[in-house]
Amino acid sequence: MKSKQIAFLGLGNMGRPMALNLARAGHSLIVYDIMEAAVQQTLEEAKKETTLSIKSAKSPHEAVCEAEVVITMLPSSPHVKELYLGSGKLIDSVKDATLLIDCSTIAPDTAKEVASEAKKRRALLMADAPVSGGTAGAAAGTLTFIVGADAQTFDLAKPILEKMGKNIFHAGTNGMGQVAKICNNMLLAIHMIGTAEALSLGKSFGMDPKILSEIMSKSSGRNWSLELYNPHPGIMENVPSSRAYQGGFAVDLMAKDLGLSQEASASSRSSTPLGALATQLYRLHSAQGSGKLDFSSIIELFGKKLG
Protein backbone atom coordinates (compact mmCIF):
# COMPACT_ATOMS: atom_id res chain seq x y z
CA MET A 1 0.00 0.00 0.00
CA LYS A 2 1.22 3.50 -0.93
CA SER A 3 2.38 5.64 1.99
CA LYS A 4 -0.32 8.14 2.98
CA GLN A 5 -0.38 11.51 4.68
CA ILE A 6 -2.39 10.80 7.85
CA ALA A 7 -3.62 13.28 10.46
CA PHE A 8 -4.05 11.64 13.89
CA LEU A 9 -5.97 13.55 16.57
CA GLY A 10 -6.23 12.31 20.17
CA LEU A 11 -2.96 10.90 21.56
CA GLY A 12 -4.11 9.34 24.84
CA ASN A 13 -3.62 5.80 26.16
CA MET A 14 -4.93 4.33 22.89
CA GLY A 15 -4.22 6.99 20.26
CA ARG A 16 -0.49 7.31 20.97
CA PRO A 17 0.45 3.65 20.34
CA MET A 18 -1.95 3.47 17.37
CA ALA A 19 -0.33 6.52 15.75
CA LEU A 20 3.14 5.06 16.30
CA ASN A 21 2.13 1.82 14.58
CA LEU A 22 0.86 3.72 11.53
CA ALA A 23 4.20 5.55 11.33
CA ARG A 24 6.06 2.23 11.67
CA ALA A 25 4.09 1.00 8.65
CA GLY A 26 5.63 3.83 6.60
CA HIS A 27 2.86 6.46 6.67
CA SER A 28 3.65 10.15 7.25
CA LEU A 29 1.85 11.40 10.32
CA ILE A 30 0.88 14.82 11.55
CA VAL A 31 -0.47 14.60 15.10
CA TYR A 32 -2.54 16.85 17.36
CA ASP A 33 -3.91 16.71 20.90
CA ILE A 34 -5.39 19.47 23.07
CA MET A 35 -2.93 18.37 25.78
CA GLU A 36 0.59 19.46 24.84
CA ALA A 37 2.04 16.74 27.13
CA ALA A 38 0.35 14.02 25.04
CA VAL A 39 1.89 15.46 21.86
CA GLN A 40 5.34 15.67 23.47
CA GLN A 41 5.14 12.08 24.74
CA THR A 42 4.28 10.87 21.23
CA LEU A 43 7.17 12.81 19.66
CA GLU A 44 9.59 11.53 22.33
CA GLU A 45 8.58 7.92 21.68
CA ALA A 46 8.84 8.45 17.92
CA LYS A 47 12.35 9.90 18.31
CA LYS A 48 13.59 6.57 19.72
CA GLU A 49 12.97 5.03 16.29
CA THR A 50 14.88 7.08 13.74
CA THR A 51 12.86 6.03 10.68
CA LEU A 52 9.44 7.30 11.81
CA SER A 53 7.91 10.31 10.07
CA ILE A 54 5.81 12.12 12.72
CA LYS A 55 5.41 15.85 13.16
CA SER A 56 3.01 17.85 15.28
CA ALA A 57 0.42 20.50 14.41
CA LYS A 58 -0.60 23.51 16.48
CA SER A 59 -4.32 23.23 15.62
CA PRO A 60 -6.79 20.67 14.25
CA HIS A 61 -6.96 22.75 11.04
CA GLU A 62 -3.18 22.60 10.56
CA ALA A 63 -3.24 18.85 11.24
CA VAL A 64 -5.90 17.96 8.69
CA CYS A 65 -5.70 20.52 5.86
CA GLU A 66 -3.24 18.51 3.74
CA ALA A 67 -4.17 15.01 4.95
CA GLU A 68 -5.50 12.17 2.78
CA VAL A 69 -6.80 10.36 5.86
CA VAL A 70 -7.93 11.77 9.24
CA ILE A 71 -8.12 9.49 12.28
CA THR A 72 -9.58 10.57 15.63
CA MET A 73 -9.32 8.76 18.99
CA LEU A 74 -11.16 10.95 21.52
CA PRO A 75 -12.85 10.25 24.86
CA SER A 76 -16.59 10.55 24.09
CA SER A 77 -19.49 11.80 21.92
CA PRO A 78 -19.34 15.54 22.82
CA HIS A 79 -15.60 15.65 21.99
CA VAL A 80 -16.20 14.04 18.59
CA LYS A 81 -19.19 16.20 17.73
CA GLU A 82 -17.41 19.40 18.76
CA LEU A 83 -14.26 18.57 16.79
CA TYR A 84 -15.98 17.58 13.52
CA LEU A 85 -19.02 19.88 13.56
CA GLY A 86 -18.43 22.50 16.30
CA SER A 87 -16.76 25.90 16.21
CA GLY A 88 -13.54 24.74 14.46
CA LYS A 89 -15.50 22.48 12.04
CA LEU A 90 -12.93 19.95 11.04
CA ILE A 91 -15.12 18.86 8.11
CA ASP A 92 -14.62 22.31 6.58
CA SER A 93 -10.82 22.15 6.98
CA VAL A 94 -10.16 18.90 5.08
CA LYS A 95 -9.57 18.50 1.34
CA ASP A 96 -12.27 16.93 -0.83
CA ALA A 97 -12.23 13.11 -0.90
CA THR A 98 -10.48 12.86 2.46
CA LEU A 99 -11.23 9.65 4.33
CA LEU A 100 -12.38 10.28 7.93
CA ILE A 101 -12.12 7.46 10.50
CA ASP A 102 -13.32 7.98 14.07
CA CYS A 103 -12.04 5.22 16.38
CA SER A 104 -13.52 6.66 19.62
CA THR A 105 -16.33 4.80 21.40
CA ILE A 106 -19.35 7.11 21.12
CA ALA A 107 -23.15 7.03 20.77
CA PRO A 108 -24.35 5.40 17.52
CA ASP A 109 -26.60 8.44 16.89
CA THR A 110 -23.64 10.85 17.13
CA ALA A 111 -21.60 8.66 14.75
CA LYS A 112 -24.50 8.68 12.27
CA GLU A 113 -25.02 12.44 12.60
CA VAL A 114 -21.35 13.33 12.02
CA ALA A 115 -21.08 10.95 9.02
CA SER A 116 -24.27 12.30 7.51
CA GLU A 117 -23.14 15.96 7.89
CA ALA A 118 -19.76 15.09 6.36
CA LYS A 119 -21.45 13.40 3.40
CA LYS A 120 -24.14 16.03 2.95
CA ARG A 121 -21.94 19.09 3.06
CA ARG A 122 -18.66 17.88 1.53
CA ALA A 123 -19.32 14.40 0.08
CA LEU A 124 -16.63 13.11 2.46
CA LEU A 125 -16.22 9.41 3.23
CA MET A 126 -16.59 8.60 6.91
CA ALA A 127 -16.36 5.45 9.01
CA ASP A 128 -16.94 4.82 12.71
CA ALA A 129 -14.29 2.28 13.73
CA PRO A 130 -14.28 1.73 17.51
CA VAL A 131 -11.75 -0.76 18.82
CA SER A 132 -11.46 -3.64 21.22
CA GLY A 133 -8.21 -5.02 22.64
CA GLY A 134 -7.14 -2.35 25.13
CA THR A 135 -3.83 -0.56 25.46
CA ALA A 136 -1.87 -3.82 25.08
CA GLY A 137 -3.62 -4.50 21.75
CA ALA A 138 -2.98 -0.91 20.66
CA ALA A 139 0.75 -1.25 21.42
CA ALA A 140 1.06 -4.67 19.75
CA GLY A 141 -0.99 -3.64 16.69
CA THR A 142 -3.49 -6.44 17.35
CA LEU A 143 -6.67 -4.41 17.94
CA THR A 144 -10.07 -5.51 16.70
CA PHE A 145 -11.75 -2.76 14.64
CA ILE A 146 -15.54 -2.78 14.37
CA VAL A 147 -16.43 -0.63 11.39
CA GLY A 148 -19.67 1.14 10.49
CA ALA A 149 -19.50 2.49 6.94
CA ASP A 150 -20.70 1.92 3.38
CA ALA A 151 -18.84 -0.79 1.44
CA GLN A 152 -16.64 1.65 -0.53
CA THR A 153 -15.49 3.46 2.63
CA PHE A 154 -14.86 0.18 4.43
CA ASP A 155 -12.64 -1.03 1.56
CA LEU A 156 -10.59 2.18 1.71
CA ALA A 157 -10.28 2.14 5.51
CA LYS A 158 -9.38 -1.56 5.88
CA PRO A 159 -5.74 -1.47 4.68
CA ILE A 160 -5.03 1.44 7.05
CA LEU A 161 -6.73 -0.21 10.03
CA GLU A 162 -4.76 -3.40 9.32
CA LYS A 163 -1.59 -1.51 10.30
CA MET A 164 -3.04 -1.09 13.81
CA GLY A 165 -5.12 -4.24 14.21
CA LYS A 166 -5.55 -7.90 13.43
CA ASN A 167 -9.31 -8.32 13.01
CA ILE A 168 -11.23 -5.78 10.95
CA PHE A 169 -15.01 -6.35 10.97
CA HIS A 170 -17.58 -4.61 8.79
CA ALA A 171 -20.53 -4.34 11.19
CA GLY A 172 -22.84 -2.49 8.77
CA THR A 173 -23.65 1.12 7.86
CA ASN A 174 -22.58 4.25 9.82
CA GLY A 175 -23.28 3.84 13.54
CA MET A 176 -23.30 0.02 13.46
CA GLY A 177 -19.64 -0.14 14.53
CA GLN A 178 -20.68 1.72 17.68
CA VAL A 179 -23.73 -0.52 18.24
CA ALA A 180 -21.54 -3.66 18.17
CA LYS A 181 -18.88 -2.05 20.36
CA ILE A 182 -21.42 -0.95 22.99
CA CYS A 183 -22.95 -4.45 23.12
CA ASN A 184 -19.47 -5.93 23.56
CA ASN A 185 -18.50 -3.56 26.37
CA MET A 186 -21.78 -4.08 28.21
CA LEU A 187 -21.05 -7.82 28.18
CA LEU A 188 -17.43 -7.19 29.23
CA ALA A 189 -18.57 -5.14 32.25
CA ILE A 190 -21.05 -7.83 33.26
CA HIS A 191 -18.52 -10.69 33.14
CA MET A 192 -15.85 -8.59 34.87
CA ILE A 193 -18.27 -7.86 37.73
CA GLY A 194 -19.35 -11.54 37.88
CA THR A 195 -15.74 -12.68 37.94
CA ALA A 196 -14.84 -10.19 40.69
CA GLU A 197 -17.87 -11.26 42.73
CA ALA A 198 -17.10 -15.00 42.42
CA LEU A 199 -13.41 -14.56 43.34
CA SER A 200 -14.36 -12.42 46.36
CA LEU A 201 -16.93 -14.99 47.53
CA GLY A 202 -14.34 -17.79 47.35
CA LYS A 203 -11.80 -15.66 49.17
CA SER A 204 -14.26 -14.93 52.00
CA PHE A 205 -14.04 -18.69 52.77
CA GLY A 206 -10.24 -18.51 52.79
CA MET A 207 -9.93 -20.03 49.32
CA ASP A 208 -6.80 -19.09 47.35
CA PRO A 209 -8.04 -16.87 44.46
CA LYS A 210 -5.31 -18.28 42.20
CA ILE A 211 -6.53 -21.85 42.70
CA LEU A 212 -10.16 -20.73 42.31
CA SER A 213 -9.22 -18.95 39.05
CA GLU A 214 -7.57 -22.13 37.73
CA ILE A 215 -10.63 -24.20 38.63
CA MET A 216 -13.14 -21.80 37.07
CA SER A 217 -10.95 -21.36 33.96
CA LYS A 218 -11.36 -25.09 33.31
CA SER A 219 -15.05 -25.10 34.26
CA SER A 220 -18.22 -23.55 32.91
CA GLY A 221 -17.53 -20.18 34.55
CA ARG A 222 -14.57 -19.52 32.22
CA ASN A 223 -14.55 -16.12 30.53
CA TRP A 224 -12.17 -13.44 29.16
CA SER A 225 -11.97 -11.41 32.40
CA LEU A 226 -11.00 -14.50 34.39
CA GLU A 227 -8.55 -15.98 31.88
CA LEU A 228 -6.85 -12.95 30.31
CA TYR A 229 -7.48 -9.94 32.58
CA ASN A 230 -7.86 -11.39 36.06
CA PRO A 231 -9.07 -8.65 38.45
CA HIS A 232 -7.39 -10.14 41.57
CA PRO A 233 -3.83 -8.87 42.23
CA GLY A 234 -1.00 -11.37 42.06
CA ILE A 235 -2.62 -13.93 39.76
CA MET A 236 -1.41 -12.69 36.37
CA GLU A 237 1.56 -10.63 35.26
CA ASN A 238 1.18 -7.69 32.88
CA VAL A 239 -2.44 -6.92 33.72
CA PRO A 240 -3.61 -3.79 35.59
CA SER A 241 -4.48 -5.76 38.77
CA SER A 242 -0.77 -6.50 39.16
CA ARG A 243 0.24 -2.83 38.94
CA ALA A 244 -2.27 -1.26 41.38
CA TYR A 245 -4.85 -0.91 38.56
CA GLN A 246 -2.79 1.77 36.76
CA GLY A 247 -3.09 2.17 32.96
CA GLY A 248 -5.51 -0.01 31.02
CA PHE A 249 -9.18 0.95 30.54
CA ALA A 250 -10.40 3.55 33.03
CA VAL A 251 -13.47 3.01 35.25
CA ASP A 252 -14.81 6.37 33.98
CA LEU A 253 -14.54 5.22 30.34
CA MET A 254 -16.33 1.96 31.18
CA ALA A 255 -19.04 3.96 33.02
CA LYS A 256 -19.34 6.14 29.89
CA ASP A 257 -19.73 3.07 27.62
CA LEU A 258 -22.31 1.56 29.97
CA GLY A 259 -24.20 4.88 29.90
CA LEU A 260 -24.22 4.59 26.08
CA SER A 261 -25.61 1.05 26.39
CA GLN A 262 -28.46 2.32 28.55
CA GLU A 263 -29.23 5.21 26.17
CA ALA A 264 -29.27 2.69 23.30
CA SER A 265 -31.46 0.34 25.33
CA ALA A 266 -33.97 3.15 26.05
CA SER A 267 -34.05 4.42 22.47
CA SER A 268 -34.65 0.91 21.05
CA ARG A 269 -37.05 -0.01 23.92
CA SER A 270 -34.90 -3.04 24.79
CA SER A 271 -34.55 -4.65 28.19
CA THR A 272 -30.97 -4.77 29.55
CA PRO A 273 -31.33 -5.32 33.32
CA LEU A 274 -27.79 -6.57 33.94
CA GLY A 275 -26.42 -3.71 31.85
CA ALA A 276 -28.40 -1.30 34.05
CA LEU A 277 -26.99 -2.83 37.24
CA ALA A 278 -23.45 -2.82 35.83
CA THR A 279 -23.87 0.89 34.97
CA GLN A 280 -24.85 1.67 38.56
CA LEU A 281 -21.98 -0.38 40.04
CA TYR A 282 -19.38 1.33 37.85
CA ARG A 283 -20.81 4.78 38.68
CA LEU A 284 -20.68 3.92 42.39
CA HIS A 285 -17.09 2.71 42.07
CA SER A 286 -16.16 5.96 40.28
CA ALA A 287 -17.98 8.08 42.89
CA GLN A 288 -15.87 6.39 45.56
CA GLY A 289 -12.75 7.86 43.95
CA SER A 290 -11.71 5.06 41.55
CA GLY A 291 -12.61 6.73 38.24
CA LYS A 292 -9.06 6.81 36.90
CA LEU A 293 -8.20 3.21 37.90
CA ASP A 294 -8.52 0.30 35.46
CA PHE A 295 -12.04 -1.15 35.26
CA SER A 296 -10.92 -4.50 36.78
CA SER A 297 -10.54 -2.62 40.11
CA ILE A 298 -14.33 -3.12 40.50
CA ILE A 299 -13.27 -6.15 42.63
CA GLU A 300 -12.51 -3.64 45.41
CA LEU A 301 -16.29 -3.10 45.80
CA PHE A 302 -16.71 -6.73 46.85
CA GLY A 303 -13.64 -7.20 49.02
CA LYS A 304 -15.22 -6.23 52.33
CA LYS A 305 -17.42 -8.49 54.44
CA LEU A 306 -20.81 -7.12 55.45
CA GLY A 307 -21.72 -6.35 59.10
Ligand code: NAD
Ligand atom coordinates in the same frame (compact mmCIF):
# COMPACT_ATOMS: atom_id res chain seq x y z
P1 NAD B 1 -7.60 9.03 26.85
O1 NAD B 1 -8.42 9.91 27.72
O2 NAD B 1 -6.34 8.42 27.37
O3 NAD B 1 -7.20 9.85 25.49
C1 NAD B 1 -8.04 10.74 24.82
C2 NAD B 1 -7.17 11.87 24.26
O4 NAD B 1 -7.99 12.73 23.46
C3 NAD B 1 -6.55 12.74 25.37
O5 NAD B 1 -5.15 12.83 25.18
C4 NAD B 1 -7.23 14.10 25.15
O6 NAD B 1 -6.41 15.21 25.49
C5 NAD B 1 -7.52 14.05 23.67
N1 NAD B 1 -8.53 14.99 23.20
C6 NAD B 1 -9.72 15.32 23.76
N2 NAD B 1 -10.36 16.23 22.98
C7 NAD B 1 -9.56 16.46 21.91
C8 NAD B 1 -9.67 17.28 20.76
N3 NAD B 1 -10.73 18.07 20.54
N4 NAD B 1 -8.67 17.26 19.85
C9 NAD B 1 -7.58 16.48 20.05
N5 NAD B 1 -7.42 15.67 21.13
C10 NAD B 1 -8.39 15.67 22.04
O7 NAD B 1 -8.59 7.92 26.31
P2 NAD B 1 -8.21 6.49 25.66
O8 NAD B 1 -8.06 5.48 26.76
O9 NAD B 1 -7.11 6.69 24.67
O10 NAD B 1 -9.59 6.16 24.91
C11 NAD B 1 -9.96 6.83 23.71
C12 NAD B 1 -11.26 6.20 23.20
O11 NAD B 1 -11.04 4.80 22.97
C13 NAD B 1 -12.43 6.31 24.19
O12 NAD B 1 -13.61 6.55 23.48
C14 NAD B 1 -12.45 4.93 24.87
O13 NAD B 1 -13.75 4.59 25.32
C15 NAD B 1 -11.99 4.03 23.72
N6 NAD B 1 -11.33 2.78 24.12
C16 NAD B 1 -10.39 2.78 25.11
C17 NAD B 1 -9.78 1.57 25.47
C18 NAD B 1 -8.73 1.51 26.56
O14 NAD B 1 -8.35 0.37 26.96
N7 NAD B 1 -8.21 2.63 27.06
C19 NAD B 1 -10.13 0.37 24.81
C20 NAD B 1 -11.06 0.42 23.79
C21 NAD B 1 -11.66 1.64 23.44
